[in-house]
Amino acid sequence: MLRKFGFIMILVILAVCLLSGGCITEDKDVPTLKELIKISRTDDYGKDILEKIREKTKENKNVKDNEVPEGEGKGTEDTIKVDLYFVKSDKSGLEIEERYIERREGIARLTVGELIKGPEDPGFINIFPPGSRLLDINVKPDGVCIVDLSSEVAGVRNSREEKLMVYALVNTLAQFPTIDQVAIRVEGKKVDTVAGYVKWPEAITPDYNM
Template sequence: MRRTLAPLLVLALLVVGTAACGGDGSDDAKASTTTAAQTTTSAADTDTSTTAAGGHDHGGGIETEGTKVLQYWVRGDKLAVGANGVDAGTTAIGTGALERLLEGPARADALSGMTTLIPEGTELLGLDISDGTATVDLSSTFVSGGGSMSMTLRVAQVVFTITQFPTVDRVVFHIDGAEPEGLGGEGLPTSYDGRSGFDDVTPAIVIESPTPYQNVSSPLTISGMANTFEAVVNWSVSSTEGSLLKEGTTTATAGSGTWGTFEVETELPAYQGNVVVTVWEQSGETGSDRTNVYEVLVNLT
């Protein structure tokens, strides 16, 4: 089985090949949305190592220094997941995650086509986490410019980034030290109970681990969140040339209108180089069509 790599990932490979570095940050910051789910693997979970040409080095991985935290960016009109490093010895992990978010996408995430709708120059004036509520105080630049979609996405970026931590289940926005009546000219709510209310800007399946250009090894763990029919999530790992290394099916903790989490661990055949981790949902009368496709390019060592 061979698949054509998405044009965006092909372009990213051409760019990263000019100046790449190795290594992988530790994953000490555990996201609340990537807890282990009950996993089932179908008979399609078949080793196809005979199709792997092996050793196609397109520049390797991109190092994340410090404690790894997730950031939620924008790709197209949906959220996408990237990562950066925080010096947990000098910065509180939640503060560091938001500060990295305000700085814009890291190189690996930018190469993967991710951007931000948070206006440049937005400052984090304060972060207080108490009794499960994170109060995020941002400068007024945050609510400047853009329309309703732009404002919704930038708010979602902040909410998803801070709720990766299990100590946060509610987010309240302050602007310049006070809670406004609404956010921006659109008057978006200033408080959010977790990640609910953002279905329009959230892909039906999201990979939260691994993250773009992360160095990975076998066995590989793929985890994230999904809202699919009967909670079914299909996955595969392929070379960048389209040769299938492994594929299977797993079940999220919830689905069919309710968000759940998924996690699958799989042994991969011997291979070194960039590979594409893909998740998708089957559709159509025969179940042969792929929808809600989400891809992450990583470096298999």
């Protein structure tokens, strides 16, 4: 029993060493990793545990080897296609630009972030004034998505630009099945106009004719 306990302690140390990439010590009285392996090989009980440790170490290595470095292309399991509504260069209306973004929790927040960032297609323009930011977003059980924007969004210059900006946001968010309407806040406050040109209801429905 005592011998068995001793092997367990040795193999616990061995497991830590293998899973962490190795053990380094300058104390000559402490057994080295090679010595621990040698000890474990002399006993059947130790051999069984050592084999399990090796299998676990191999699994961990395979997972690490298959990780995709940040910033490199990912497969469809890691991305999702979203439709971003951008303004045509002549401001005659909205058009969809498809974009692949990271698939993770908070997809609506990521999507609005991409919308505010602007289009990749040179045929579209970014209707959000410079400095515009998403402060918060919250999807309610009744299908209303509350979007809190920074005060820079009030920088649009006329009613046409305000309508295009608001519907670019609303139409983009309404693509998600849990969102039917969008309620806009500016700096955390309820508003009936975003830039002073258009009166808006508390919850805005999408308009795909824009």
